Amino acid sequence: MPEFKRPHALCDVPLHYCPGCTHGIIHRLVAEVIDEMGIEGDTIGVCPVGCSVMAYDYFNCDMLEASHGRSPAVATGVKRANPDKFVFTYQGDGDLAAIGTAETVHAATRGENITVIFVNNTTYGMTGGQMAPTTLPGQITQTTPYGRNTSVEGFPVKMCEMLSQLDGVALAERVTVIDPKSVMTAKKAIRKGFEFQKNKQGFSIIEVLSTCPTNWGKTPIEALQRLKDEMIPYYPLGVYKEGAVR
Amino acid sequence: MSELTLMKGNEALAEAAIRAGCKCFFGYPITPQTEISAYLSKRMPKVGGVFLQAESEVAAINMVYGCAGSGIRCMTSSSSPGISLKTEGISYIAGADLPCVIINVQRGGPGLGGIQPSQADYWQVTRALGHGDFHVLVFAPSTVQEMADTVTKAFDLADKYRMPAVILADGLLGQMMEPVAFDENAEIKLSDASNKPWAATGHGNKRKHNIINSLYLQAAELEEKVRARFERYEQVKANETMAECYKTEDADIVVAAYGSTARLAKSAVELARKEGIKAGVFRPITLWPYPVKEINEACKNAKKALTVEMSMGQMVDDVKLALNCRIPVEFFGRTGGVIPGPAEILNKIKEMIGGDK
Numbered sequence: 170m171p172e173f174k175r176p177h178a179l180c181d182v183p184l185h186y187c188p189g190c191t192h193g194i195i196h197r198l199v200a201e202v203i204d205e206m207g208i209e210g211d212t213i214g215v216c217p218v219g220c221s222v223m224a225y226d227y228f229n230c231d232m233l234e235a236s237h238g239r240s241p242a243v244a245t246g247v248k249r250a251n252p253d254k255f256v257f258t259y260q261g262d263g264d265l266a267a268i269g270t271a272e273t274v275h276a277a278t279r280g281e282n283i284t285v286i287f288v289n290n291t292t293y294g295m296t297g298g299q300m301a302p303t304t305l306p307g308q309i310t311q312t313t314p315y316g317r318n319t320s321v322e323g324f325p326v327k328m329c330e331m332l333s334q335l336d337g338v339a340l341a342e343r344v345t346v347i348d349p350k351s352v353m354t355a356k357k358a359i360r361k362g363f364e365f366q367k368n369k370q371g372f373s374i375i376e377v378l379s380t381c382p383t384n385w386g387k388t389p390i391e392a393l394q395r396l397k398d399e400m401i402p403y404y405p406l407g408v409y410k411e412g413a414v415r
Numbered sequence: 416m417s418e419l420t421l422m423k424g425n426e427a428l429a430e431a432a433i434r435a436g437c438k439c440f441f442g443y444p445i446t447p448q449t450e451i452s453a454y455l456s457k458r459m460p461k462v463g464g465v466f467l468q469a470e471s472e473v474a475a476i477n478m479v480y481g482c483a484g485s486g487i488r489c490m491t492s493s494s495s496p497g498i499s500l501k502t503e504g505i506s507y508i509a510g511a512d513l514p515c516v517i518i519n520v521q522r523g524g525p526g527l528g529g530i531q532p533s534q535a536d537y538w539q540v541t542r543a544l545g546h547g548d549f550h551v552l553v554f555a556p557s558t559v560q561e562m563a564d565t566v567t568k569a570f571d572l573a574d575k576y577r578m579p580a581v582i583l584a585d586g587l588l589g590q591m592m593e594p595v596a597f598d599e600n601a602e603i604k605l606s607d608a609s610n611k612p613w614a615a616t617g618h619g620n621k622r623k624h625n626i627i628n629s630l631y632l633q634a635a636e637l638e639e640k641v642r643a644r645f646e647r648y649e650q651v652k653a654n655e656t657m658a659e660c661y662k663t664e665d666a667d668i669v670v671a672a673y674g675s676t677a678r679l680a681k682s683a684v685e686l687a688r689k690e691g692i693k694a695g696v697f698r699p700i701t702l703w704p705y706p707v708k709e710i711n712e713a714c715k716n717a718k719k720a721l722t723v724e725m726s727m728g729q730m731v732d733d734v735k736l737a738l739n740c741r742i743p744v745e746f747f748g749r750t751g752g753v754i755p756g757p758a759e760i761l762n763k764i765k766e767m768i769g770g771d772k
Contacts, residue, residue, distance in 0.1 A: 180624075210620040213485065225626045231615035233484045233627040236507045239477035242469070246481025246489070247615070249465045250439055254617045272477070275470035 176200035178209045178229045185223060189382035189389025192220060194346045195288055196227055198356045199259070202363055203230065212255040213247050215240045217269075219261035220294040238269020241276035244283045255366055257284040263293045266302040266326045273328070280337030280371035284362040287328060290379040291400065298384030302326040305403055310384070325403065329376050333409035339371035341409040345378040345401065347393045354406075361411075378404055417596040424559045424588040425450035427595045428518055431566035432490050433458060434597065436606040437516070439465040439489040441478035443497060446530045447586035448520035451492040462603050472497040476504030476517075483513040484615050484627035486608025488570055492518035494586075495536050496527060498544075505579055506545025510629025512644070514573035516566065517551075518582045520589035523752040531752025532586035534674060537729035540581055541703045548641050550648055552580040552655070553702040555673040559593035561700075574611075576651055578644075583702060585725065587675040587754065651704055658706035659698045662688070663713040666695030668768055671710065671734050672723040673699050676755065680723050683760035694764055702730070707737040717742060719767050723760055724748040 175181060178200035186192045203209050209230050216224035218237035225232035235243040240258035248256040265273050265287050276283065292310055293299040299312040303325045307316040317325075333341045340362055344355035355377055362373035378400050380392035387395060422430070429451045432440070440455045452468065459466035469475035475491045482489040493501060498519045508515060521536050523529035540553050552572055556562040562584060569580035608614045615625045631637035661681055663669055668687075672680035677698040687694040697713040697720075699706050714720055719742055722731040728746040735744045747763040749755040 209618075211617045213615050213617055215481070222630060225628055229624050231618055231625045233481060233615050234511075234630055235477065235480070236503055239473065239480075239504070242474040242477035243481035243484070245467070245474075246439070246441065246478035246483075247485045248481075249467060249478070250482045250485045250487040250489070251616065271470055272474050275474065 176204045178203035180227050180229050182226060184227060186220065187383045189380060189392055190220070191346050191377070191379040192288065194352060195286065195355070195377050195379065196224065198346070198352070198359050199257070199286060200228065201356060202360045205360070206363060208255050208363070211253075212257070213251065215244045215247065215256070215258045217258070217260040217264040219264050221259055221261060221288065222295065224259050238264050238267070239272055240264065240269065241272040241281065241283070241285065245276055245279075245281050248281060248283055252282070255284075255363060257286060257363070259286045260288065261294070262287070262289045262291065262301045262303040266328050274332070274335070277332050277372045277374070278335045278337045280339070282366055282369050282371060284366050285372070285374040286359065287374055287376040288379045289376055289404065290381040292381050292384045294381045294384055298381070305399060327404065329374065329409040332374055337372050338374070338410050339365045340373035340375070340411050342411070343376040343378065343404060343406050343409065345396065345406060347396055378406070417598050419594040419596050421592050422559060422595045423450050423590060423592050424562050424584060425520065425590070426454045427559045427563040428492070428566060428582065428584070429454035429458065430597060431563040432516070433462055433464065433603060434601060435488065435567040435570045436604055437464070437488045437490045437570065438605040439467070439482045439487055441467050441469050441475040441482070441489065441491050443469050443472045443475050443493065445494045445497045447522055447589050448492050448494045448518065450589070451518065462605065464605050472500035473504065476501040476508070479515050480504055480508050480511070480513065483508065483515040484511065486611035486614025486616055488606035490516040490518065492520065494520045494522045495524050495533070498536065498539070502545040505551065506547050506549065507629050508579050509545065509549035509551065510547060511627050512577040513627065514570070514577050514579070516569045516573060516580050516582065518584065521583065521585040523750070529752040530586065532675065532725060532754060533750065533752055534585055534676060534725040535727070535729065535750060536583070537702065537724070537726060540583055541733070544581070549644065550578070550703055552576070552578060552651065553583055554580065555583045555700060555702050556588070557674050557677045557698065559588070559591065560595045562588060563595050563597065572655060576647055578647075583674065585675055655701060656704050656706040656709060657700035658709035658713075659700060660709070660713045661696040661698070663695030663697060663717070665693050666717050667693040668719050668721060668764055669695050669697050669714045669717040670721045670723055670760070670764070671697045671699070671730065673702060673730065676723050676725055679755055679757055680760060682757035683764060686757055686761045687764050692764060692768055705733045705737055710734065710737045714738060714742060720744045721763060721767060722746045723755060725754065726750050
């Protein structure tokens, strides 16, 4: 019988994430894929500013910590210098879809041969739960205390839908990790992203709908339920684009 | 054998970068430095290097962060407003102890300013090229040949001290054509990461993972990192200052000027000498670290010093600090893209020398 162990690509250190946060599951899936492909020694990761800012202490591969939103540009620098290495970014919604929108869109449209793990929990977790670019209409946050009013704060950004319009994108897929089945689907999507990179097929982004029980003011179980009931209808799961660009 | 070629300053910088082993260039178009990008977009693919036009100045400097973090010699170039945009990335590069070369072909400011030559970014580059406690190496060449020669020096010292190096030029130097010599037979060898064991290159299952980072949440740990960096800066200050003196030995008045302005100062000093005024030129080549010892030596017999700049007076602060206000230090400058002429510099020299001639 196979033994359930910590993947080698995940360091043997305690993670700092809050109880019920799904970052831990997503970290593990990335690490499992790196292990299964046997590429830890050839992988370079770039982590963001946000809750996963310290992911450089959690992944066992070489890591760079980027400034806020610039991970796709940093990853571009790494990849252009090392075209045969695997390069991934791990970013939250504020990082990827607000302050780093330009870097995201242009890395995507260049078909930069990197894999982006995009963790969307509809809030700025680390700074205490402000409105994110992906905050849902009506959602209460620290900076939308009366709920996000679309006539004032505008609408959420749907990154997979948007990026799927670009010719440089090889894979845009939205997944979640709320139950064993969705976890398996998410892992397959992450694997696909790394395989696309291996075959030099272009930019891949895997958006993972994630929870933030702390800033949502919910228990871990309630948070999973909210993700299912409110986030998935607004951000439908599935493959938005798949296919080699080169 | 080296043959003389007529080149623009910007092109000389670009060719010199390749010869210094710069493998990757990331840039964004801005006047008056565009020839650097244009030249490298042609040349890089032919030597197996990378030229990439970024979507923004911010992206370009962060590409440099990634590339330098993986141990590869890389460069970006811009002009004043673009450098302001890059300062976030430069601070992270300094905080992560990464070597790289950044070129600033200065133009008039503030704001969009103008596109004519200027030296108004002196304070920015020597004082605050980003947030936090750090310095960058700053080189100020004054001829096209020196621009070319400085690039290798900048890469070497950036690597040695693991810090960013800036070549501070201006629109005049970038655009002017002068004969420049490159070694025809030199082998072009683009850099790899082999001598950088700290780099994020993929650990190959042979070592612990490397982390390129500027975040230290424990105050005492961050203080220790910054202090260690400043100890390295002391080494830089002790060993890496460069300056040139012209007729300062017997000078009553020493004109301090850098870059293209130093050439104008030299012409003014020639005119002054013809009129029997003992004037000389002190030209700092490194602006950080500032050649403190050298300027004191140059001014040992001087009664007064004059700083000439294409700004409202920025380096004049460093001249006063270096001389510890031992002699009066005055300033003459033009700004906004106006280039001071030797005649007006001479007038200022005469005004200063006044009755004591």
